[in-house]
Amino acid sequence: MGNGLGRWGDDSKALAKRKEVLNKFFNKIAKPKPKPSPLPRLIVRKAPFKAGDCLSILLDDGRYTAALVLRADNSNPEYGKNLVASLDYLETAPPSLAFFELRRWLIKTHGNWNNEQDISWYQTVRFKEASKRIRIIGCIDVWPSDPNDSRFYSGWISLGTQITLCRAHAAKFS
Incomplete structure (x- = not known):
């Protein structure tokens, strides 16, 4: 010393x-x-949806949009996640199950998105507060030709916002 x-x-x-x-x-x-x-307690948070779930999302303005769950990944037990693709739907009524079979993917035309599909991974973080506006309409088969990955991660609270941005951008140029 x-x-x-x-x-x-x-x-x-x-x-x-x-x-x-x-x-x-x-x-x-x-x-x-x-x-x-003691080791911290493991909190298991599985992905909230399964592949093929058809989601209706109520927006703040009272209209509905749609999204299709393409994958559920629970490989990390604390942070399950879903791969979700937004569909090109914006109406005053929830989408029908038949609409999901059409696979009309939402293409992001605004900003610098370069016409990319709106597909993101959504983790379970803050799902509870967003879940109040998300409903499962039904379940369909996921096709091998459907997208199966994304480089983007989003929060559940933002699910459905891209459609309004795309429509506002389209209205500006029509």
């Missing part, structure tokens, strides 16, 4: 206080811990 105390050498009060603090610390770590801390 004593290494690194050179900077306190000029002030004997500061040196004494530093030695006291160091001794207290060394005494604390010299004793073995009586019981190790």
Whole structure:
């Protein structure tokens, strides 16, 4: 002990206080811990939907849009996620199950999206507050030709917002 105390050498009060603090610390770590801390409890949050679920989303303005769940990934038990594709639907009534079979993917035409499909991974984080406006209309088969991945992650609260942005952009140019 004593290494690194050179900077306190000029002030004997500061040196004494530093030695006291160091001794207290060394005494604390010299004793073995009586019981190790328990591991944090694992909170399992599975993906809320299964592949093929047809979702109706109520927007703030009272209109409905649609989305199709393409995959459910529960490989990380704490953070399950769904791959969801938005459909080109914006009406005053919820979509019918037959509409989902048409697979009219929403193409993002606004901003710098370069006509990409609106497909994102949605994790379970903050799903509860968004779930109040999401309803399952039914379930259909996911086709092998359907998209199966995305480089984007979104929050459930934003599900359905891209359709209004696309429609506003289209209205500007019509």
